[in-house]
Amino acid sequence: MNTLGRNLIFLIFFLLNVLAFAQQDSIESKSYDIIYMKSGATLKGDILSFNEKEGSLVFRDIDNRVYSVSKEEYLYFKENILVIPSKEKEIRPRKYNDILYSVGFSWTSLSGPDYYYEIDNGTSSSNFSVTPICAKLAVGKINKGEHYYGLTTEFALTSGVKNYVNVGLRYAYTFTADQKNVQIYIPAELKYHNLNSSVGLYGNIENEFFNYRIQSVGLNLGTGISFIRDHERAISLEVMLTKHVPQPLQISNMPERVIFKPGEMRLIGGAFVLLYSI
DSSP: OOHHHHHHHHHHHHHHHHHHHHHOOOSSOEEEEEEEETTSOEEEEEEEEEOTTTOOEEEEETTOOEEEEOGGGEEEEEEEEEEOGGGOOOOOOOOOSSOEEEEEEEEEEEEEEEEEEEETTEEEEEEEEEOOEEEEEEEEEEETTTEEEEEEEEEEOSTTSSEEEEEEEEEEEETTTTTOSEEEEEEEEEEEEEEEEEEEEOSSOOSEEEEEEEEEEEEEEEEEEEEEOGGGOEEEEEEEEEEEEEOOOEEESOOTTOEEEEOOOOOEEEEEEEEEEO
16 A cells, blocks of 8 residues: 555545544433424423424423424424533534535645656656646535535645546534534535546656646545534534546657557545535
8 A cells, every 4th residue: 555545545544543532421311302404593401292293393392391382483393312411512513504605725645657768779767647636626515414416526725636526515524413512513525526637757768748648437435523613604624535547648749759658547546625605
């Protein structure tokens, strides 16, 4: 496994350990029923009765007040949710009714494939390796507090890569939805990648370059942590690995005196992502 893969795996395990520590519960936990209101508020207590036909329910909150909640007033409810009394604080709501927009940055690494070229009876080898800093955009919606569905795209901001862009589908599953203000989730993305760049030839040829284009379909899997803020905002960090299914390498502007011999087309990629959701 190359250095990129080892580093990304280390980051994933490190992040998982941090998340596990942040999410651990006290022994003194209490169980409540929680209603998530359309206004953004959350009601915590006990559901005394539920009318399945009308969708209304009778609820007793933690202050022992009893009242009715109609179907039109709430999004959904969950029963028997564990809450830590010693660390009990207001659970900030996430955005459910509207479209969720996310903006941020990603540090994306692409490595491969190997290639060989002959210069004046000599042979040299190298490979493609770029790490562009990208702007990342995502738009989607949260369903039932746990499932996120949306679209995403990234494009390079650094000048070292002529043109790198990806676009595709994004999904995320949240393990601790609506239970904590720090939430663990697993992001997955299926995207089309397009990279246009150039590489210099060294040895006996100086200051000569050729252009290449890499296209692939990539599956991103990783882990993330989201810090829920006020006003339905969130700051998220992700570490992801990418499995590419590349198309044949495209080459242009190759110097005439170079015999280019590309190796097997293999790509490995990964990303570290910072997102702000509004």
